[in-house]
Amino acid sequence: MRQNRITRLAVALAFAGFFGMSILPTRAASDPAFTQFIASLWPEAQAQGVSRATFDRETAGLEPDYKLPDLILPGRPATGAPSQAEFVQVPADYIKEASIARLAAEAQKLMAKYRSALDGIEKQFGVPAPIVLAIWGRETDFGRYTLPYDGVRVLATQAYVGRRKDQYRDEFILGLKLINDGEVTRKDLRASWAGATGLTQFLPSEFYKHAVDFDGDGRKDIWHSVPDALASAAEQLVNKGWQRGVRWAYEVTPPANTDCTSGVPEVTKPLRQWLREGFVPVRGQRLSAAEQAEEASLLQPEGVYGPSFLTTKNYFVIKEYNFSDLYVLFVGHLADRMVAPLPFATPWSASTQLRTKDVEAMQRHLTRIGLYADRVDGKAGMKTRSAVGAYQKQAGLTVDCWPSEAVLRSLSR
Known part of the structure; x- marks a missing residue:
């Protein structure tokens, strides 16, 4: 009986081999060009202090993840960045009252839990506790959100076929350096699709520029140590120009004759001048002489609809963390809500947001007629909105x- 089973198995194997099939599980075929590309990075990794053993171990069997967004793949349509909520949602959907209220309540508990560390961070860096807590809440929901990707694989793929290859070439090597230096294990180096990692979402280069050992255990652990992660976020803000004692923005009621095209970072005036021109802080808020001397820019996230803000330099410092007006509004408003449970004084309107590709088309049209000179990125930021207003003036539109x-539609004609 045993001989018959052996015979049948031999026949089955021969039959499978004859037709070029395999009954055994197989691994996905490797990508020789990718393997060669990774191998070519060894001299640069070595120059950054990565050992040969670390390089070989962490790149052995490494394969690109072609499902990631923001890639340029030969023979395939270019994949854009994913539809980030900051750029495809209207403000009312992005800055949802229920989300803000939930996070603010949780942050108040965390404020008490980490009071000593937060007081120390504010004293050392000048960044208020609510701001760093709000960044943590926005980035990873206070650590509840698990980053979905293997950081090494993400960085390697973006370095190989990403839209920003040169940037990610350096980030990949620094990602290996993180592991080599014992800052993090490969298992804990989880990342977003863009390679950001840790409780407060740093790229490897940002770690090496800004990470802080605040809990004094000898490690800069932005993955597990809340004091380290929050202090590192504060240090990054300081290194990008944070001004101690300055608010991020003031919500105001604008005068009826406000020119919305002036809502760009380049148009700055002392707050006292904005007040003289008829901008009124909401809820009777009174600004000190020092506050009135601060330079500010007008921000109207929904054009003439919805709330208006006078933004200080610290607004733009937070924007360096994530280049989105809605991101900064979320972080700033969440920080405010930890102190006073008040929504924006002016409600958001029910406006609709164009798709990314439509905003890109609009930016190209505005560039062609000389009204827009910034990046064509599908993101309707301050400069895009100002250019839209300039076109509306030119075309006789509202x-x-x-x-x-x-x-x-008007531009397309």
Whole structure:
């Protein structure tokens, strides 16, 4: 009986081999060009202090993840960045009252839990505790959100076929350096699709520029140590120009004759001048003489609709953390809500947001007619909204500085 079973197995194997099949599990075929690319990075990794043993161990069997966004793949349509909520949602959807209220309540508990560390961070760096807590809440929901990707694989893929290859070439090597230096294990180096890692989402280069050992255990652990992660976020803000004692923004009621095209970072005036021109802080808030001397820019995230803000330099420092007006508004408002449970004084409107590709088309049209000179990135930021308002003036349309379907249709003609 045993001989018959052996015979049948031999026949089955021969039959499978004859037709070029395999009944055994197989690994996905390796990508020789990718393997060669990774191998070519060894001299640069060595120059950064990565050992040969670390390089070989962490790159052995490494394969690219072609499902990631923001890649340029030969023979395939270019994949754009994912539809980040900051750029495809209207403010009312992104800055949801329920989300803000939940995070603010949780942050108040965390404020008490980490009071000593937060007081120390504020004293040393000048960044208020609510700001760093709000960044932690926005980035990883106070650590509850698990980053989904293997950081080494993400960085390697973006370095190989990403839109920003040169940047990610350096980030990949620094990612290996993190492991080599014992800063983090490969298992804990989880990342977003763009390679950011840790409780407060740092790229490897940001770790080496800004990470802080605040709990004094000899490690800069932004993955497990809340004091280290929050102090590192504060240090990054300081290194990007944070001004001690300055608010991030003031919500205001604008005068009826406000020119929304002036809502760009380049147009700055002392707050006292904005007040003289009829901008009124909401809820009767009174600004000190020192506050009135601060330079500020006008921000109207929904054009003439919704709330208006006078933004200080610290607003733009937070924006360096994530280049989105809605991100900064979320972080700033969440920080405020930890202190006073008040929503924005002016409600958001029910406006709709154009798709990324439509905003890109709008930016190209505005560039062609000389009204826009910034990046064509599909993100309707301050400069795009101002350019829309300038076009509306030129075309005899209602000037509201909001990138709408009507404006896109007019431009397309």
